Amino acid sequence: MDKLYQAFAFAALLAYWVMVVGVTLRVVFKRRAVGVSLAWLLVIYILPIVGVVFYFLFGELNLGKKRAARAKEMFEPYESWFNRLHDCPAHQPQHISSHLTPIHDLCLNRSHIPALCGDTLSLQNSPHGILRSIVDDITNAQHFVHLEFYIWHPGGLADSVGTALIKAAKRGVEVKVQLDSAGSMRFFKSHWPDMLRKAGVELIEGLAVSPFRMFFRRLDLRQHRKIVIIDNDIAYTGSMNLVDPKHFKQSAGVGEWVDVMVRVTGPTAAVLDTIHSWDWEVETGNRNITQLPFCAIDNSEEILSSVQVIPSGPGMPEDIIQQTLITAFNQAKKSVRITTPYFVPSEHLLQTIKMTAYRGIKVDLIIPAKNDSIMVDWASRSFFSDLLEAGVNIYRFTGGLLHTKSVVIDEQFCLIGTVNLDMRSLWLNFELTLAIDDLEFTQELNWVLQDYINQSTLVCYKEWQKRSIMKRFVERLFYMFSPLL
Numbered sequence: 001m002d003k004l005y006q007a008f009a010f011a012a013l014l015a016y017w018v019m020v021v022g023v024t025l026r027v028v029f030k031r032r033a034v035g036v037s038l039a040w041l042l043v044i045y046i047l048p049i050v051g052v053v054f055y056f057l058f059g060e061l062n063l064g065k066k067r068a069a070r071a072k073e074m075f076e077p078y079e080s081w082f083n084r085l086h087d088c089p090a091h092q093p094q095h096i097s098s099h100l101t102p103i104h105d106l107c108l109n110r111s112h113i114p115a116l117c118g119d120t121l122s123l124q125n126s127p128h129g130i131l132r133s134i135v136d137d138i139t140n141a142q143h144f145v146h147l148e149f150y151i152w153h154p155g156g157l158a159d160s161v162g163t164a165l166i167k168a169a170k171r172g173v174e175v176k177v178q179l180d181s182a183g184s185m186r187f188f189k190s191h192w193p194d195m196l197r198k199a200g201v202e203l204i205e206g207l208a209v210s211p212f213r214m215f216f217r218r219l220d221l222r223q224h225r226k227i228v229i230i231d232n233d234i235a236y237t238g239s240m241n242l243v244d245p246k247h248f249k250q251s252a253g254v255g256e257w258v259d260v261m262v263r264v265t266g267p268t269a270a271v272l273d274t275i276h277s278w279d280w281e282v283e284t285g286n287r288n289i290t291q292l293p294f295c296a297i298d299n300s301e302e303i304l305s306s307v308q309v310i311p312s313g314p315g316m317p318e319d320i321i322q323q324t325l326i327t328a329f330n331q332a333k334k335s336v337r338i339t340t341p342y343f344v345p346s347e348h349l350l351q352t353i354k355m356t357a358y359r360g361i362k363v364d365l366i367i368p369a370k371n372d373s374i375m376v377d378w379a380s381r382s383f384f385s386d387l388l389e390a391g392v393n394i395y396r397f398t399g400g401l402l403h404t405k406s407v408v409i410d411e412q413f414c415l416i417g418t419v420n421l422d423m424r425s426l427w428l429n430f431e432l433t434l435a436i437d438d439l440e441f442t443q444e445l446n447w448v449l450q451d452y453i454n455q456s457t458l459v460c461y462k463e464w465q466k467r468s469i470m471k472r473f474v475e476r477l478f479y480m481f482s483p484l485l
Helices: 002-029 034-046 050-058 065-087 101-111 127-139 157-170 192-198 268-284 320-331 347-358 374-381 384-390 423-428 439-454 469-480
Strands: 120-124 144-149 174-180 202-206 227-230 234-238 261-265 306-312 335-339 362-368 393-397 406-409 413-417 431-437 456-458
Touching (some): 127 234, 144 157, 144 268, 202 268, 234 268, 261 268, 268 431, 320 413, 320 431, 347 384, 362 439, 406 439
Antiparallel strands (some): 120 261, 144 227, 234 261, 306 431, 335 406
């Protein structure tokens, strides 16, 4: 009997060794950032068996066999639609400034999406004002309303949006809503889905979460975009989920969430609707690509604004958001201002930010003083010393959970959208950013960021160096896992 137990133990040990070696080789031969590979190897070796299970659940960008095949087949017709924008009067490369040209060229060559001119842009930074504006536009919709959000949290003015959608559907307006399954879990457990569907709203649960699905795709892959499109002429995007801050995560101890949205009227709305159509088809298989935008632009007039739409995520050009950010930082001549709630950058992006500061560029990083993610909060602190040594100004916002995701370069052009400066947004999730070349809009955004700074505490390098050994240890511990956050 003892020999049988010994043989069984030896077989189990051999099987485990073969499994670890196999997974190690799989990690090594996957082409990705070295830090990500090392972090996963650390998890696999520290947590026997559990680490291997975690890797297969969360270690690879797996959209699922059906969705991946669908996304591959979709690229050609959507590429054709984007290429037809080149003949649209709103695509006028001669009006794109030197600030946006490198980003435009990058996106044109990688995603085939050109920058368009002729939009009217409105920056909205009051949550109640944003929700009321969306309600008003839905109330005036004549043809369709398309929404896509990571989180819809019932309560407050978010319910007013739901009521407006029901009324729109009942008067014959096409209403399509896609919500992320994990982010909107509370919504899907409420009475709202039944009410919307009974009224004629097409509502789908994006990237549904269930124990069965974890064997077929990565569960923490999320639909993180925030888009509203109305009649192919009006659109919203930015950092704000479909939530009323006074009714959202009030027990988290971080204060109300602080966000901005961009209201766009003009040809870019059709581009954003095509991104919504892409996501809808990935999830359902149903194709309904929107019409090309109406682009009646007088060439004799000076066109002040250009907007570049930059989507990212599985099925789209890999690493395009990080490449856009690095291109933007390298364009800076005087200043860079960054806001993000979750700051866990890749090594490449971190070095670019430091190099920007080393070039003598004034770099301001504005992040929340309190974060709803303890792991991200500690991991973010692990980068402070390197950034402070490089001359980066780090401001910790005390007016709530700063959720705005933006970059302002030289107070001349800006990036704004759904992208956090963490590995999830840069590499994993479905995201959306607008690169905006409009001086008036950019200066207005810069004033908002200055107001954030006025409500922030500047991190002093000398004081930061006095923190305890225990805090330094915790920071380094979470730093080791930062490529996975």
